[in-house]
Amino acid sequence: MQLYELNLHEMIEGLKAKKFSADELLTSCQNRIDSLEKNLNALITRLDDKKISNPSGILAGVPTILKDNICTRDIKTTAASKILGEWKPPYDATVWKLLRDAGSVLIGKANLDEFAMGSSCTKSAYGATKNPHDISRVPGGSSGGSAAAVAAGYVPFSLGSDTGGSIRQPASLCGVYGFKPTYGMVSRYGLISYGSSLDQIGPFARTVRDLQIVMSVLAHHDEMDSSSFREKNYDFSYDESKLNLKGKKIALVKEFQSFNLEPSIANAMDKIKKILEDEGAEIIEVSLPVVSKYSLACYYALAMSEAHTNLERYDGVRYGYTVQDASGLKEMFERVRSYGFGPEVKYRIIAGTCLTEPSRCDEYYVAATKVRTLVAQEFARAFTQTDFILQPAASSKAPKINELDQIDELKSYEADLYTLPVNLAGLPGLSFFTGYDDDNLPVGLQLIGARWSDPEILNAGIVIENHTGSPKIANGGLN
Amino acid sequence: MKLTKEEVNDIALESRLVLTEKELEGTVKFINNFLTMLDSFKELDLKDVEPFSFAETLECPLRADEIHPFENTQGIINQSAHVEDNLFKVPRIMEAQ
Amino acid sequence: MPELEFTPVIGIEIHIRLKTKTKIFCSCSTNTDVPPNTHVCPVCMGLPGSLPRLNYEVVQQGMLAGMALNCEVQPKSLFFRKSYFYPDLPKGHQISQCDLPIVAGGFIEVHDENGNLKKIRVNHLHLEEDVGSLHHSASDGRLEGAAISYVDYNRSGMPLAEIVSEPDVSSAKEAVEYVTTLRRRVIYSGASDVELEKGMMRFDANVSMKCSDGRWGRKVEVKNMNSFHALEKAIEYEIKRQKKIMLQGGEILQETRHWNDAKGVTTASRVKEFYRKFIVEPDLPPLIISQEWIDKTKAMFPEMPDVRARRYVNEFKLTPEAADMLTDNKALADYFEACVKAGAEPVRASHWVRTEVLRILNEKALKIDSFNITPDSLANLIKRIDAGKISTTQAKEVFDAMTNNNLSLDEAIKSCGITEGGIVGDALSSIIQKVIAENPDVLAEIKSGKDTKGKKLKFLQGLVMKETKGQAKPQEVAEALTKALN
Structure with a gap:
């Protein structure tokens, strides 16, 4: 057994017990990256080997990887876009500060769909990331690099961001656990914004218990983020006495039941329902008519409206890609932006601009903000009837990279239907591993909870994991 | 067809994006499909629904009026290729239309 | 045919810098007396990943300024993103309360042409951030013709209150009284020093004309006025210009015009009107102001x-x-x-x-x-x-x-050698004795009875007054002198 294969809590215990050193662990992870990165392209930036001196904190000496839309001081941060060029942020994102203060060591910045817009991790200015279980397939996205890195054993945990499923869907396709916390649970300060009211940072790991450890570090009020939670405290510690689903209600969404699921996903649903019932939980149905019918349109209207304003700052004046020989300002902005943004980003900028034009604003943008109110209300009502909602995290297994072109743009948006309503309502969602299908590809599902039920969801995840077992490390295209 | 090629091109230019003919065609198709999708909002009675909802019904926290200078202003300035004497230099603002 | 009459219809927008130690959304100092781009941070530079944080004092000052305009504080207000591309605007949008302002519905009283008091209604005051400042390298320092501009972001994120009036102003004179009175009241409230020479108050005016024959001219937005004088001259100029066009039967174009202070004219802006659209600022939840806070502010309102x-x-x-x-x-x-x-x-x-x-x-x-x-x-x-x-x-x-x-x-x-209550009694007597002793010839003359008109006596009296530095009462000196001589 190699050190990189250990899960996060095993690494922490091993380091504490001095079974191995932080340097040995780091070397093991770096070697793993050396052997797989040419197959996977999970990283945009690799950071040099550094000897670790006197690590301290709960994550002391544990290597990690951040999605490359999380700002790291003096370390290139690209959001996988040409427009950011060689930008080195002059400041650290709060999440990285927290991890570093807890002793974690940054060894790479992970690939993503440009500005987190996409669900395949192929729409990156730095090339596509491959699924470590089958390198002809996508890892999912947009946090595909972060998911692949954990699945392939680069690091025991990583951070991604989730605006409409960008943690949960790649976690499912890569066979790892991915957690999207309640909006406001984890600071967004230093996360390069896509849809600000939907974005949330969260962890990937190979066990739910490892997610708990990372969440215990990340879940802190941050005065730098006006949407960060205040007043409350959340306990993410591992506690066997809380691992109990007896009497809990777990709902299926009525309107989703008529959908034709891929057999592997349908089988996984049956398997997990049975596990939950065996644990004493009651499976019920809730009806979410507005959510199921309107959240797709609502989500994209809001995400694109916010995205286009978040991307207005990229003009080449203060940072990132620029031109030196423009004869006028308009020309400079046009050249910088037309070259710097990729096609998907341009689509979304133009769509967002279109929706918020004075003549269309009420009909589309303002209407979408109202639909969001209805979506949130519908979920709030549902959570008076149930503790959790169970549903797929993706509508299919990981697509083949060379078959992506055949998928229509808007059809690929529909694939997010299982994940994006969660962001509209700011709910927490756990994407969990259930097993492997006939092609030996992992199959994941999703557990959704009420706002601020994050610790309870993770406890439920451990109960399920105790039945399914944890995922194995993917071979990353090595034979 | 909700929006013509010309209209979409104008919107792109407002966003300071110059599209190639191929990009423009793709965008027109995309935008029009997208707007059709959003037309579904008309099925809902939204008259009395609160607009501008936030994921969390928070109120805006207020920061004390205390000066905390950012310690790495040079780190900001150094990232621009247009700095001269600590000022950001940009080409002429008025240009012939 | 009766002569046509024209009534100007004028609305005024004023930007005022609020008095705070730090910027509206970050902890950078508002002191501008520093080298360029030194009071900046990721937030006011609009760096990717940065988030705004609202300054308590900006809200407090906004409430006070609003009360000075007789406005009501709104319990819930919201920030929006106002988009346009310009190099002094680092995020490509300005965070502004434009649609749901912190205070609304006030008025300022001015005198109309007959000297009667008239209310100019204030639609609202809203909070927003200032943009950076541009320096132009054209020889005359102006925008037009400049080949290169330089941007300093020290001003980016300074707290501003934008005050929007209803179109109740009917003359340049009323406009000046409106802004003068408003300025004085805002200074009084403590919300701003409104130092004009430091650019803490800027004006835009919307001018249109109503003609007695029923025609309405379109609204023209006049920008770039930085003093009361400029505001007055620009409005006067614009009224005259529009009247002339309408008298000739022409159409007033709806446009933005810039006031050229040096030439004393407004010129049509060559810049295409900024394309503006609003979305909610998703990074700032609604601003909620409690009744308790409103009451507290009312109590401290001067x-x-x-x-x-x-x-x-x-x-x-x-x-x-x-x-x-x-x-x-x-x-x-x-x-x-x-x-x-x-x-x-x-x-x-x-x-x-x-x-x-x-x-x-x-x-x-x-x-x-x-x-x-x-x-x-x-x-x-x-x-x-x-x-x-x-x-x-x-x-x-x-x-x-x-x-x-x-x-x-x-x-x-x-x-000052002053004896309070004046020099009287012994002090006065000793001065008189001294004067008499120093002027034996005058004394002799008086004693000889030649001073029939009392001229010499007056002369001595003058010397005594001088000696007391005017601190004795003339009446008392005269009496005491006469007594001493007898």
Whole structure:
């Protein structure tokens, strides 16, 4: 057994017990990256080997990887876009500060769909990331690099961001656990914004218990983020006495039941329902008519409206890609932006601009903000009837990279239907591993909870994991 | 067809994006499909629904009026290729239309 | 055919810098007296990943400024993103409360052409961030023709209040009175210093014309006025221009025009009208202001200058002119009231403040806050005049000594060689004896009886007065001298 294969809590215990050193662990992870990165392209930036001196904190000496839309001081941060060029942020994102203060060591910045817009991790200015279980397939996205890195054993945990499923869907396709916390649970300060009211940072790991450890570090009020939670405290510690689903209600969404699921996903649903019932939980149905019918349109209207304003700052004046020989300002902005943004980003900028034009604003943008109110209300009502909602995290297994072109743009948006309503309502969602299908590809599902039920969801995840077992490390295209 | 090629091109230019003919065609198709999708909002009675909802019904926290200078202003300035004497230099603002 | 009449319809937008230590959304200092791009941070530079954080004091000052405009504080307001591309706007959008403002529905009173009071309604005041400043390298420093511009983001994120009036203004004169009164009231509220020379107040005007034949001209937005004078001239110019076009049967174009202060004209802007659209600022939840906070602010809201002036007339029996002059500057009025509180008679205190105090402030280019005679000292000086202990002439000498040499009242009196209550009794007698002894020839002449007209006696009297430095009463000197001679 190699050190990189250990899960996060095993690494922490091993380091504490001095079974191995932080340097040995780091070397093991770096070697793993050396052997797989040419197959996977999970990283945009690799950071040099550094000897670790006197690590301290709960994550002391544990290597990690951040999605490359999380700002790291003096370390290139690209959001996988040409427009950011060689930008080195002059400041650290709060999440990285927290991890570093807890002793974690940054060894790479992970690939993503440009500005987190996409669900395949192929729409990156730095090339596509491959699924470590089958390198002809996508890892999912947009946090595909972060998911692949954990699945392939680069690091025991990583951070991604989730605006409409960008943690949960790649976690499912890569066979790892991915957690999207309640909006406001984890600071967004230093996360390069896509849809600000939907974005949330969260962890990937190979066990739910490892997610708990990372969440215990990340879940802190941050005065730098006006949407960060205040007043409350959340306990993410591992506690066997809380691992109990007896009497809990777990709902299926009525309107989703008529959908034709891929057999592997349908089988996984049956398997997990049975596990939950065996644990004493009651499976019920809730009806979410507005959510199921309107959240797709609502989500994209809001995400694109916010995205286009978040991307207005990229003009080449203060940072990132620029031109030196423009004869006028308009020309400079046009050249910088037309070259710097990729096609998907341009689509979304133009769509967002279109929706918020004075003549269309009420009909589309303002209407979408109202639909969001209805979506949130519908979920709030549902959570008076149930503790959790169970549903797929993706509508299919990981697509083949060379078959992506055949998928229509808007059809690929529909694939997010299982994940994006969660962001509209700011709910927490756990994407969990259930097993492997006939092609030996992992199959994941999703557990959704009420706002601020994050610790309870993770406890439920451990109960399920105790039945399914944890995922194995993917071979990353090595034979 | 909700929006013509010309209209979409104008919107792109407002966003300071110059599209190639191929990009423009793709965008027109995309935008029009997208707007059709959003037309579904008309099925809902939204008259009395609160607009501008936030994921969390928070109120805006207020920061004390205390000066905390950012310690790495040079780190900001150094990232621009247009700095001269600590000022950001940009080409002429008025240009012939 | 009756002559056509034109009524100008004018709305005014004012930007005022609010008085805070830090910017609206970050902890950078608002002090602009520093090298370019030094008071900047990821937030006011719009760096990717940065998030705004609202300054408590901006909200407080916004409430106070709003109250100065007779507006109501709104319990819930919201920030929006106002988009346009310009290099001084680092995020490509400005965070502004444009649609759901913090205060709304006020008014300012001005005098119409007949001298009657008229209300100019204030639609609202909203909070927003300022943009960076542009320096143009054209030889005349202007926008047009500049080949290169330089951007300094120190001003980016400065807290602004935008005040939008209803189109109730009918003349350039009313416009000036509106902004002057508004400025004075806002300064009074403590929300802003509104120092015009530092660009803390900027104006835009929407001017259109209504013709007696029923025609309405389109609205023209006139920008780039930075002084009261410019505002007045620009509106006058625009009224004349539009009237001329309408008289000739032409159409007024709806456009944005720039005031060119040097040439005294407005010119159509060559920049295409900024494309503006709003979305909610998703990074700032709604601003909720509790009734408790509103009440607290009302309690600390100071008396407004016009109310104060009226009180001075009623309570202190000052003339309206004196009351206006004193209340023009809140600190000066506070100084005056402190004098009165310390026991000075109000009319005399008002006179002293308006003449002597203002004279010194002018001469030394001082502000009342740094004036070295405390209201208590001035009150004591006035009290001594009233008690007959020193004369008004002496008092002025003492006042100068106090301020010039930084002396207390008693020290100044001493340094001026003044004997309080005047020179009487033995002191006076000894001076008389001294004068007589020094002028034996005059004495002889008087004694000889030749001084029939009393000229020599008057001469001696004058010498005595001079010796006492005017601190003896002439009547008493005459009596004592006559007595000494007999």
